[in-house]
Amino acid sequence: MTETTLSLKEAEQEVQGLREQINDHNYRYYVLDDPTIADASYDRLMQKLKSIEADFSELITPESPTQRVGAAPLKEFGQIRHELPMLSLDNAFNEDDLNDFDRRVRERLGIGSQVEYACEPKLDGIAVSLLYENGVLVRGATRGDGTTGEDITMNVRTIGSIPLQLVGNDWPARLEVRGEIFMPKEGFEKLNQRAKTRDEKVFVNPRNAAAGSLRQLDSKVTAKRPLDMYCYSAGIVEGGELPEKHADILERFKTWGLRINPEVRVVTGASACADYFSQMSEKRESLPYEIDGIVYKVNSLAQQEQLGFVARAPRWAIAHKFPAQEEMTVLKDVEFQVGRTGAITPVARLEPVFVGGVTVSNATLHNMDEVARLGLKIGDTVVIHRAGDVIPKVVRAIPDRRPDDARDIELPERCPVCDSEVEQDDEAAARCTGGLYCSAQRKEAIKHFASRKAMDIDGLGDKLVEQFVEKGLVSTVADLYKLTVDPIASLERMGKKSATNLVSALKVSQKTTLARFIYGLGIREVGEATAQSLVSHYRDLEAIKSATTEQLQEVDDVGPIVAAHIEKFFQQEHNLEVIDELLKVGVHWEDEAEPEEDVAQPLEGEVWVLTGTLHNMTRDEGKAALQKLGAKVTGSVSAKTTALLAGEKAGSKLTKAQSLGIRVVTEDEFVNLMQEWQQ
Ligand code: IVH
Secondary structure, three states, X not given: OOHHXXXXXXXXXXXXXXXXXXXXXXXXHXXXXXXXXXXXXXXHHHHHHHHHHHHOHHHOOOOOHHHOOOOOOOOOOOEEEOOOOOOOOOEEOXXXXXXXXXXXXXXXXXXXXXXXXXXXXXXXXXXXXXXXXXXXXXXXXXXXXXXXXXXXXXXXXXXXXXXXEOOOOOOOOEEEEEEEEEOOHXXXXXXXXXXXXXXXXXXXXXXXXXXXXXXXXXHHHHHOOOOEEEEEEEEEEEOOOOOOEHHHHHHHHHHOOOOOOOOOEEEEOHHHHXXXXXXXXXXXXXXXXXXXXXXXXXXXXXXXXXXXXXXXXXXXXXXXEOOOOEXXXXXXXXXXXXXXXXXXXXXXXXXXXXXXXXXEEEEEOOOHXXXXXXXXOEOOEEEEEOOXXXXXXXXXXXXXXXXXOOEOOOOOOXXXXXXXXXXXXXXXXXXXXXXXHOXXXXXXXXXXXXXXXXXXXXXXXXXXXXXXXXXXXXXXHHHHHHOOHHHHHOOOOOOHXXXXXXXXXXXXXXXXXXXXXXXXXXXXXXXXXXXXXXXXXXXXXXXXXXXXXXXXXXXXXXXXXXXXXXXXXXXXXXXXXXXXXXXXXXXXXXXXXXXXXXXXXXXXXXXXXXXXXXXXXXXXXXXXXXXXXXXXEEOOOOOXXXXXXEOEOOOHHHHHHHHOOOEEEEHHHHHHHHHHHHO
16 A cells, blocks of 8 residues: 555554654663664654655644754744743862862751762753753753853754653643753764865864754754753743652653763762762763763752752752863973884973873873874964873964964984984884984883883882983893892982892892793884784794794784884894893793693683772783683773673773673682683
């Protein structure tokens, strides 16, 4: 039966059924996060509805799911006066501010007991108001100045997760829902990527992108932008009632198809608020959207009413802000650092600035391509970004603030440390050609050799290595093992005792494993995993030393570039001399056991990640145990991860694994499993 043969009555019934199905699927998809049909089947329902509506235009209503996009562009936005003002929030910048807030709340309420708070992420987006009349979305407005906002009805209608028609029928006849429209991080990145390839303007952050997308006079443009919304409070409520606690109102919203932030929690007392704050600080990076703090709200509406408002903010809520992740400062100079493999990195010397919770005075600029991309000059005012424990970055310069005497940044032609020539390699990197003649490369090579994952020389820190090289006590890694107590004891901040300790630590480190030794040599692109693969494949040093580029590529994870670096390393006479010297001064390891042929490793093909604190073993021991059983161990969780071993205080990796549905193993479970696997 084709659609045109339907009678009006049949069409009406059909349209109603389809709309109900589509709304129900939207609800499952956006609110419950539990879709029950494939995208293609959903598209078919929409197509069917569209085709019936095309034949029976009298059945089209504004709340039909087909009617999200299509209105003609506006000339300008209309103004909307908020019947109830949209307030702002007072800020707390630390735990003292939070405790003061809690104290004021309790004093005003005249209670000694703890107060119940709803804790929610403070979304970094645009505050909006949605008005539903008889369950139908009739108006969307920006917050504006809190009293008057702009009419963005046509634009909010294009946002898939905002219901045009509320689910159920127990909503108040007039209901104003407030919340934040934002652009998820992933959508923002994609939007900017696309803008870049088309040479269009990129947005500086998701918040600006969300604001720019909402302020489009042509709603067809908004419809193409990845916007989303979480609802966080009610405004007008007429012809119906809402629950008496804030968190219950949000739950009720959810039943009506309105999206609620899944991180909302109800807690008791200020210290529980502070706990929530630290948990969310950890989780912040892994959330799919940006937040700039936490909002604590007194949960009981009766108590909220009792507390009332002051100026433009409620006394019953406060925004606890994360330290700003972006700040402006001045680029005072650029210096060039020489790394272990000679790579020359421009480093920004900054006017110290407090950002992301710490004072930053240096930031890496990676390479000269990055300097050019940022269009930087010395003297520029720059924006520094520091998120979580991530290395601070210069994200952009502010051209308007460039002083007249701003200077160009130039790559030196000769190494700033050893004066050897600098060559540009095929990638963006510039390199000092001095090799181990360059004291900077020597220092870095020795630091790497001594580091925890290499020879693990206890007590041999960076400062000491620098002194050894500067004083001429050590020029190759083998010289370390020839050190005696007296010359060490005479160095800055060293005494007889620490010198003796270092000499014994050096002795202890002589017994190592071949994989640590290979890693410690600092061959370009050979990290721990590659070193381990080389050892598993060849099992002895001589075999690795004499392998050709072609043979090396048979090793897991070794491609032509890495293979070439390895071959080149072992072809250089001075490297072979240092290795011989190391063996002569007593560095040794046990032979690698031949793996038993044909016995499948229990964790063959699996990819594990370790995180958090372990109690029965160190993380390195856990890692070694997993590798012995055939697993590959990597540093970050991705779709390829088989399992995550999560110790105590596991943070963002755990969250990510959970969100990807990856198996999470506790330390206790792991210990049991190890016993099983080793049998
Ligand atoms: S409640 C009277 N909850 O923060 C309380 N606001 O400075 C009004 N915001 O303009 C707001 N996330 O844009 C509330 N979970 C949240 C929020 C939130 C972000 C924004 C909102 C408002 C500003 C207040």
